[in-house]
Amino acid sequence: MTDHAVVYAIDDDAASRKAVTALVGALGVEAVGFSSAEEFLSAYQGRRPAVIVTDVRMLGMSGVELQEELHRRGVAIPVIVMTAYASTQLTVRAMRNGAVTLLEKPCNENELWEAIRDSLAADREAWQLELQRIDTQARLRLMSEKERQVLDCMIAGDANKVTARKLDVSVRTVENHRRKVFEKMGVDSVAELVRLVLLAEPGES
Numbered sequence: 001m002t003d004h005a006v007v008y009a010i011d012d013d014a015a016s017r018k019a020v021t022a023l024v025g026a027l028g029v030e031a032v033g034f035s036s037a038e039e040f041l042s043a044y045q046g047r048r049p050a051v052i053v054t055d056v057r058m059l060g061m062s063g064v065e066l067q068e069e070l071h072r073r074g075v076a077i078p079v080i081v082m083t084a085y086a087s088t089q090l091t092v093r094a095m096r097n098g099a100v101t102l103l104e105k106p107c108n109e110n111e112l113w114e115a116i117r118d119s120l121a122a123d124r125e126a127w128q129l130e131l132q133r134i135d136t137q138a139r140l141r142l143m144s145e146k147e148r149q150v151l152d153c154m155i156a157g158d159a160n161k162v163t164a165r166k167l168d169v170s171v172r173t174v175e176n177h178r179r180k181v182f183e184k185m186g187v188d189s190v191a192e193l194v195r196l197v198l199l200a201e202p203g204e205s
Contacts, residue, residue: 005120006047007031008077010040010054010066016082016105020053023109024116037061041069048077049124051116055105056083056094067097076126078119082107129199136200139185147184150177154190155197 007029009020017033024031034040038060040052054063061069063081070077081094084105094102100119103112143151146167153163160178164171187193 004047005029005049005051005124007116007120008040008044008050008052008054009033010035010037010052010058010063011082012036012058012060013055016055020112023113027113029116029120037063037066037069040066044075046075048127048130049120050077051100051119051123052077052079053112053116054079054081056081057085064094064097067094067099071097076123078123080112080115080119082112132196133199136185136196140197140200142184143181147177147181150174151181151185151193151197154178154181155194 007020007024009017009024009031011017011020011033012035014035017035021031021033034043036058037054052066054066056063063079063083067079067081070079078100079098081099081102082105083102101115103115140148146169149167150163153166158166160171160174163174167174181193182188185193185196187196
């Protein structure tokens, strides 16, 4: 891996936890072990990209309950669930909570690593989009009221003359605002502008 990805191994079975961290570490990715879901939640500080490998049955909060708590907190880390006691009900609950996969213990190392690798790749992409969304929202907040009005007209596909009539300003004024919009958003085309606004404000455009 070329970034600072991390795998969180959460299991109250020390041998299983160490097996996961040893495998991940041997393959060049940082791994951090926790003996309980509560310990992980207390320590987690938002690091991404990341993936959680957790057992289902643990003292205290279970792996599935951990998934549900992460959802409540708005944390979207991929979760790989491992268990020695697989059941249809458990599998359905874990998958509905968004588990990447459910592996039976003892699991094949190659299968586990492939799941971890794919999960990290997916979280890396998701985190990059999230950073872009945050940056775009910050850029949007820097716009003046008129610039935002012009941007909205651009998103709607209005020509400069139409925008000028809507806002009761000159076409030259619209052109000046458009230029500032492009500068503040760091884009060169309306297509890229639309993509960023939809990313930052998916329910408003």
